[in-house]
Amino acid sequence: MQQIKNFINGEFVAPQNGRYLDNFNPATGLVYSQLADSEAIDVVMAFKAAHKAFESWSKTPVQERANILLKIADIIERRRQEFAEAESLDMGKPLWLASEVDMPRAILNFRFFANRILQFQEKSSDMDGQAINYSRHEPIGVTGLIAPWNLPLYLMTWKIAPSLAVGNTAVCKPSELSPMTASMLGEVFNEAGLPPGVCNIVQGRGETVGDSIVTHPGIPLISFTGGTDTGAIILQKAGKMFKKMGMELGGKNANIIFKDAELDKCIETTLRSSFLNSGQVCLCGSRIFVQQEIYNEFMDRFVQATKNIKVGDPRDKNNFMGPVVSKEQKEKVLAAIAQAKQEGGKILAGEESLELPEANQQGYFVRPTIIDDLTDCSDLWQKEIFGPVVTVRPFKYKHDAIKWANNTSFGLSASVWTRDLKTAHSVAQELKVGTVWVNAWSKRDLRVNFGGYKESGLGREGGDDSINFYTEQKNICISY
């Protein structure tokens, strides 16, 4: 059985303790590979390699660094199908989705930051003829990059690309639930000529590997994407050490649909914003508010379309949804649905039987589920489930929709559906979230920042915000 090792100093190495964890295929429930169950000692080895490599990588001309990042992008593009298949097998994402969305975005991450760093210009200003100020964005050192399982390669490379582009080195930790494609990156780095030690990947659990990265005194920056509870633990530990931290956390995003919405496009997009990747996208719109004049029409069509969603083997291109990522995640989702029922929620879709091929019967499949009639204070309106479950509710007035949308401790993103420009602007401005899409969902722009408010995180990733985050800014004032 394949053993996924660590990638340290340009080589694949076994964990020092020799132990491995089972890695499950979510579509079958069977163990299909193993990953290193690394510990602090492995993180220390990776740190040493990254620390040594920083000396020369941080001084490598920008053009040379950019060229290597562009080569990395080219190699992933050449191996795109292989990467997509690995990601689909590893975390249950439909193959078409991995191939059409995740891999292109991972490739784009390297291309975007390679080009951005070449164009990046430092600022200078004259002080009334007495002195000149100029600023420098200097690399910080060894960065600790921790990623979740839902968009494994895409989110990991969204951290690696800007960090390396500005001259940092890295110790990366992929999720133990989706280690495969990050491991394959090691091969790509070597082929692209990335010097050994610049980017190291340590596999294993959060409490061991993740914690060792977070608390390592030589790692001054932590970029974390994951759950809000984990984020809180990391903030407490790394905050005490005055580390620079980027936290991209959970979402419980609102999807507000006004009576003048273009319904065909809205329903098609709402299916994606609700159930893409089995609802395991931080930006999924899991709380749907529909203006009462169109509530019945919208629900009739949305419920029917949801019942028609094909769920099954992620390799079958006819299936829109695969399984959720793990047995625990499936149990968590089913428990949330059971609780909703107990609280009086009405299940409008989700209880149809799931016909699966024999090979997939032990897989972690859940039907896309729509729940109506829950009170505002129910857990399902408040807590992130991170599965294919949405709650729906009618609203009469715009101010009610805004109030309910903001009534959450999360603040990642929202969608607004209306043909009225005034409504679009006013609602977008009132929503307490980092990103608002109008008549769209999840169209990400690499050039501008987005992020969250409140429990959805601190810090912003994307464009020059990433350049700023991964560098230390220094002002130098020279007197004439």
Ligand code: NAD
């Ligand atoms: P998670 O918090 O369980 O794990 C994320 C990563 O942190 C994993 O690599 C894990 O091993 C590691 N980790 C766990 N405990 C740790 C610890 N004590 N110290 C250091 N590292 C630790 O999250 P998940 O279940 O992998 O991902 C799902 C969550 O991620 C959801 O809440 C989702 O909303 C969020 N997410 C947010 C964004 C965003 O951009 N805001 C994007 C994707 C996912």
